Amino acid sequence: MKPATSLHEGLLVALRDFIVEGNLADGARVPERALCERFNISRTPLREALKVLAAEGLIELLPNRGARVRELSPEDIRELFDVMGGLEALAGRLACERISEAEFAEIERIHHDMYRFYLRRDMHGYFHCNQAIHQLIVAAAGNATLAATYAGLAGRIRRVRYSANLAKDRDRLGEAMREHEAILDALRRRAGPELSDILFLHLRNKLKAAQASTG
Amino acid sequence: MKPATSLHEGLLVALRDFIVEGNLADGARVPERALCERFNISRTPLREALKVLAAEGLIELLPNRGARVRELSPEDIRELFDVMGGLEALAGRLACERISEAEFAEIERIHHDMYRFYLRRDMHGYFHCNQAIHQLIVAAAGNATLAATYAGLAGRIRRVRYSANLAKDRDRLGEAMREHEAILDALRRRAGPELSDILFLHLRNKLKAAQASTG
DNA sequence: CTTCCAAAAAATGAATGCAAAATATCAGGC
DNA sequence: GCCTGATATTTTGCATTCATTTTTTGGAAG
Numbered sequence A, B: 001m002k003p004a005t006s007l008h009e010g011l012l013v014a015l016r017d018f019i020v021e022g023n024l025a026d027g028a029r030v031p032e033r034a035l036c037e038r039f040n041i042s043r044t045p046l047r048e049a050l051k052v053l054a055a056e057g058l059i060e061l062l063p064n065r066g067a068r069v070r071e072l073s074p075e076d077i078r079e080l081f082d083v084m085g086g087l088e089a090l091a092g093r094l095a096c097e098r099i100s101e102a103e104f105a106e107i108e109r110i111h112h113d114m115y116r117f118y119l120r121r122d123m124h125g126y127f128h129c130n131q132a133i134h135q136l137i138v139a140a141a142g143n144a145t146l147a148a149t150y151a152g153l154a155g156r157i158r159r160v161r162y163s164a165n166l167a168k169d170r171d172r173l174g175e176a177m178r179e180h181e182a183i184l185d186a187l188r189r190r191a192g193p194e195l196s197d198i199l200f201l202h203l204r205n206k207l208k209a210a211q212a213s214t215g
Numbered sequence C: 001c002t003t004c005c006a007a008a009a010a011a012t013g014a015a016t017g018c019a020a021a022a023t024a025t026c027a028g029g030c
Numbered sequence D: 001g002c003c004t005g006a007t008a009t010t011t012t013g014c015a016t017t018c019a020t021t022t023t024t025t026g027g028a029a030g
Helices: A007-020 A032-039 A043-056 A074-098 A101-120 A123-140 A144-157 A163-168 A170-188 A192-214 B007-020 B032-039 B043-056 B074-098 B101-120 B123-140 B144-157 B163-168 B170-188 B192-214
Strands: A059-062 A066-069 B059-062 B066-069
Touching (some): A007 A032, A032 A043, A043 A059, A043 A066, A043 B043, A074 A123, A074 A144, A074 A170, A074 A192, A074 B144, A101 A123, A101 A170, A123 A144, A123 A170, A144 B144, B007 B032, B007 B043, B043 B144, B074 B123, B074 B144, B074 B170, B101 B123, B101 B170, B123 B144, B123 B170, B170 B192
């Protein structure tokens, strides 16, 4: 795809991953000097990258007091889920307008895989398929701006780990499977507005389950 | 509100406005040196600001070839309208859940103002009210993440001027008024999913009108 | 022992300097 | 007259440096 442009670009990706993967504690200072040594660069490109990450909402920059890993309050998480729900709702609507049979077949195939993982209680496989389906719907929308916006929000929330807790809730898992059935059905019928609704509520329920399990 | 923290923050706002207001031609190089003199700063903070603006999608950074004002293709504009439509749809849904009577009354008041401007064919007043209503719906959603995301996309598209062309289309204006009536009605009834739909289609129609008048 | 204040140390924000890459300029050949 | 290629200029990207602010440390007073 991209020929790995500049040092800056690579650094930005590396630094983003470094933070998203949780190498820094929530609310912790982002040590410029240590990161400079870690990535073998000087402070100038590092600080440029930090400014970008701050714009993305991953960290926050306090004047004269450096960067901190942004802590996500329950309210922040609620907001993020709703916005992602809105974007997925949009993705579903757009997907209904333009998805190809091949793309739909691919989603359906993964859905069936997911169902098998669900029956076997293979959580790793289940979540992998789940994520893949949502990703494919966004991709099927054929809107790069949407995909980029969605990816940005997804990156912010990736620091928070729900999987372990969510996986324990068997009721929620069954409910989620039924919701996914409905998603597939609406997509099959190319029922845009309906799918839009289902997807938003699906995200709402996901949030509710996460809230119930974590606090 | 904010006490204008660092030089960087102020510069970022100034530079963003400078570009959004169209001081640089579409696709034009962003001259670092000239801007340094323009804002009386050195290249370091300017380059940091450029990185952020690139992350926001307002400019694009070509490796070793500097920054260029990002040109919006018709496809880009279509994408932006759809995503903003999706976000407004979300805003409408959330607004139905939590809007106060006072907030609704304010929107209704501006709606009536807009209707008067419409009757008088006062385009400036009409567009001002129109923008205010959409802004208030987003605000009434009570979701800062949504508001920030929406503002980011709105900034990208602000460079493109449709108003002049749109204003000439009297049919579209009447149609838009009717759509706004429907928006108010759905909001009054707190009919979230319905409002969601209306808002998305409203944006779609806006795009269609813009496309019809410009190309 | 705790609290408060001052000085030292470290970190941040911005400017300058320098090597590499890109663009522009110009001479020579067709 | 126009195209090609080498050189000069400009510009970009990053490192280094400097001033300012913050944080830490040490010690004295209560």
